[in-house]
Amino acid sequence: MTITELMPFSVLVPLIASLVCALLPGRFWPWAVTLAAAIASAIIAALTLPAAAQTTLSYAFGNWPPPIGIEYRVDAANAFVALLVAGMAAITLPWAKKSVDKEVPERQGTFYALFLLALAGLLGITLSGDAFNIFVFLEISSLATYGLIAYGSDRRALLASFRYLIMGTVGATFLLIGIGFLYVMTGTLNLHDLSERLPEVRDTSTVRAALAFIIVGMGLKLAMLPLHLWLPNAYTYAPSFVTVFLAGTATKVALYVMLRFVFTVFAPDWSFVVLPLSTVLMILGVAGMFAGSWVAMFQPNIKRMLAYSSVAQVGYMVLGVSLVSVVGLTAAFLHLFNHALMKAALFMAVGTVIYQVGSARIEQFRGLGRTMPWTLTAFALAGLSIIGVPLTAGFISKWYLIQAALDQGQWVLVALILITSLMAIIYIWRVIEAAWFKQREPDQQAVGEAPLTLLIPTWVLVALNFYFGIDTRLTVGGATAAAEALLSGGLLP
Amino acid sequence: MMTALSFFNYWVVVILMMIGFYCVIARGNMVKKIMGLNLFQTSVFILFISAGKIVGGSTPILREGVEVYSNPLPHVLILTAIVVGIATTAVGLALAVRINEAYGSIEDDYIAEEEDGDGQ
């Protein structure tokens, strides 16, 4: 079996495993099957990346040549994202066991089946080379996500899920409208075919509107600033494990789809000219960075605080994109990867606290530095990464982002990036201060350190944060290849 | 004349879309929101199907004596999209049921007020 023939199975394995999972009773086997599927998927994605960086891989389903049939078309960009998504699932799942047992005591088969479908959906979006197929898999992952969020024990989880459903569906429908316009103008749905046929017709209002609709639709899923309203509640009330996974992957895939359309399908030398896209994205990115960081500083609930921080981090990525250069895109991809690592680590640490204490409110963190030193140290270290302290992964992505801004002489942006980093210090430091420099109130329950099954995966992620802050060959190499793959269609430097 | 007619067809779709979308954003009742979502989606379906239509063509099933068929591809897409729509509707309604049980209401405004009372 060649790597091209193996590649689609990183989607198909979780897809099929979800069926098995749905039927399995008890608490152990669904989890074990899920873990096995996620690991298999991650391995396949890891094998795909080097091959895809060399040459674009194409796998035609049903052996119908595209654009008649549907193909998976993989280059460095989507291989990079796929590896991130599958890898995150494989790394976070060992942590999930305990946490899920506590927060979702019943019907775990269904839970894990939904999880696998969400994973498969995200991977399907990433690998697919067909616009409509992207929509279908987007809906698979979205619907599964709504279900997963609603598993949260608080009744507000239901509300969060419903609002996410409404906004998510509107976003997906916008995407569908955009795809519809493109189809009307070109008669094809294959992304590659589209990119070849669009130049003939692209100076029409229909195509311009299609671009706008796709960007808004994906902006909704991406939680780009004015469209971010669903995210804080969804992240706050979902079960801890779902938050960990979503924070690491869902918005990243939406960003990827947006980039794929803007850069590959429409070619950047057109899409950035016809709409004031660069300016708009830059303003939205900066606004997201600021608003997210600002609101995060005042959140009493740590999960919500991290959720707003995610809005801010999405801002960084959008900002990187808005610079429309290889370095800027590299920065966006790097941050996409690194942010997944750090945010998942943070949410895992918070999830571990929830496991022990039962709440994520900041008062509950008091004095935990002494009773749960390993958990809170993990939080602090991952927090350093989000601040962007050297030797952490977060530093690397900020370095590239600042460099990209400097390349274009955008001094103000540099200042803004740095100011929001300082804001990150403040919101992370609140937790650290509560954990180490406040005493536990007498009426608060005493807690001990969390079990190792939760600690070890958290620390693996923390270690990865540092590993990718020191050895950046994989991340920088992958991100650069991804950025170049996306920009190769255009005429930009 | 043809032009006017063609635009008319598209514009009906657009107006339907706007109505549905307004219903989604502005209405407080969750069931209404979901109905609005359905309206919105259905209008998109009409847009797609219109794209496949050839005047004088017929349903794309091979028969004797028919020369021009409409394009089957949009039909396939919309079949899938309808399924997606009903799936979304079902999940949304299930959520509405649970919300109704948890809050005693399916009015978004009312629940928002109650949430503030929770002191989050």
Next chain:
Amino acid sequence: MSMLPQLAPFTVVLIPFVGAALIALAGAHRGLREGLSWVSSILFFLAVMGLLGAFLAGETISQSVWEIMPGLTIAFRLEPVGMLFAAMSSTLWVLATPYAIGYMNAKGYANLGRFFACYAIALGAAAGIALADNLFTLFVFYEILSVSTYPLVAHTGDGKAKQGARTYLALLLATSIGLMLPAMIWVWTATGTLDFADGGILAGQVSPTAGAVLLVLFMYGTGKAALMPFHRWLPAAMVAPTPVSALLHAVAVVKAGVFVVLKIALYVFGLDYLRELVTSDVMLYIAAFTMLAASLVAIRQDNLKARLAYSTVSQLAYIVVGALLAVQLAAIGGGMHMLMHGFGKITLFFCAGAIYVASGKTQISELDGLGRRMPLTFAAFFIGALCVIGLPPTGGIWSKWHLVAGAHDAGHTMIMAAFMLSTLLNIGYLLPPVVRAFLKPLPEGEKSGFAEAPWMCVIPLLLTALGTLVLFFMAQSAFDLLGGLFGLATNPGSVANP
């Protein structure tokens, strides 16, 4: 010294870090913890001495540890200023270890595992800064130093300590991330390298205007150098236990700050290029102003530690001025002052801590007559004060001598005057405590149940006082150490871009 095994620089830097990890694991076990503190400080001292021996023997030692991104490496190289800094901090750590143990136990502090671990990390970070071969490595250890000292400042955990620690960290991180980092990235984008090079890397690569902006960014970005108006963290940090103030805020942290300034002036800008920049004069006068203003503030402080803190701000400005004068002699003076002030100021802080341990007194107005109870401590205080003021028979005179001579060389008469005036002010704020202690009688009704502090506290301060005296005679070798390579580096005509 050549008998000592010579380790790679990175290994040397790692010693305190490993020590810190072990100390943290030892945690509440007192004997083990203190033993480990001793072992790591002595090992570290020996290792640095081994490096120093090799360096003096003329070996070029450099090591590239790891390439993080293309062109961005963690690398170390020995050079005179760094060697001096490393030697000084490792020596003083050995002396400070018994003092810290004695002080912390006498005052009954809790959480000592964390305390000594962070203490060791801070020293390791200082060594990393000292030996760094490029801006990036330097920045990494600079940040480690900032973060690792935060728990030390906030050690007691009460409201005041947290407030102070917050100011401390906020200012240090804000300046380094907000100013130094972009400056560094700018340098990288402009020149494609961050490696330190004799004669600087910026000359000819960046326009003088950009260079001028960069200079301001770097000078203020180095918050640890406490240039006004970013000096407030230093007094704020005085809420920390005295051993922290003594070793870190008289030596490791602040010296790291001025060391970075020196290093950037010498190896990033290059003295010749520095002279061309418009802002170099501006910064020079700001530094001179800091020097005088901090002295004036110091005179008004009644709290002994606060007075010493402002004195530190002032003395740091001497070194910055030395760097910014951009002449050979002044730069050497700056480097020497780093050493002299380090010994002098740590002595003063040790004394302040000893007074507090023995009598519980923190205000200068309460010191009347204490000299008779604690003669050794106050004798040491006197010697330390002489060193900071710059009077014989202490090493302080030499560094000031060279600074003034450098100002003369550069033709800055105003700066010479500022040095003189500041020295007078030094006398004004450092001698009164001694005068009070020795010449005034004990107030009536003072209970007389205390004498010298525990020997663990007294011996180190005597040793450091002795050190300032020894430096008076050994100044020439320090001058040679610095001057030897400076001479090569700053000879007119030898400035070349690699």
Next chain:
Amino acid sequence: MIVAIAIVRAKDLFAAAMLFAIYSLLSAALFAVLDAGDVALTEAAVGAGISTILVLAVLAMARRQERPKKGHNLLALAVVVVTGAALIYATLDMPEFGAPDNPPQVHVGPYYVEQSYPDMGVPNMVAAVLASYRSIDTLGEGFVILVAGLAVYALLATPPRRRKKRRDHGQEESS
């Protein structure tokens, strides 16, 4: 279209549901007119059938009347108008309705029309495209409906426990 407006206006949700069913039937008819037999059949079954039944099931449990809303939502109106304007703008350059030389009719589409019978001997091209040419989409469709089934099952299979639990929650949160 009039039906659509009526749905939005109707305060009685039951009436709205009925109107919704009628709307679905109308659009099904429209699909049939546009030669989309399969789609028409599906829309009729789903829109008028399942959706309506489910909506009615929900309404049986919740209040039938929609609570009146204070004032009009100007922001919503603005968003909708902008969207509508974008859509209208998009239609300006759209190819003529129903013309046989539109891009969809000349690219990819004809392949299906001409080749599906030779390729697989199936006269219904929709079925051919659905189940063979684009079968991964249809697999995805199957999974979508499965996900919905699983999600609804997860949400509703556990019998409800009312009020009591809710009060506990309130306290837990406020503490």
Next chain:
Amino acid sequence: MIDNDILRIVARFLIPLIMLFGLYIQFHGEYSPGGGFQAGVVFAAGWILFALIYGLDAALRVVPERAMYILMVAGVMLYCAVGVAGVMLGGHFLDFYPLLPGEHAAQQFGIITVEFGIGVTVATVVMLFFTLFARRKSQWEAAEVEDDQP
């Protein structure tokens, strides 16, 4: 509603007819409008009618809830199995040609199997929807009563 004679008699005729129609569009999908999805919906509609007239409990005796759950998974599984079979026999995923010797026969076999899988899933999911929604009301009321007592 069981008591209403007219309804019962009409239903007795109607329900088999609807189900038959469902099967017709299932297996005649290649020739006329229809296919797995529509068939599933129509088939489920017949069952729902049955449930409305004879009561949900009676309907659940015909098709138990657990069976629906398993069948809905099984339908998609059948689809996947066809896809995997294509890979096993040396083709791509969802490639029908390798399944049987004749080209047309292979395609038709593939399409029919796949459509059948979809039909099963859709029918059972729709039935499951109905069961869950319809039962919820009575469960909820029961819970309310229980809650009022203590």
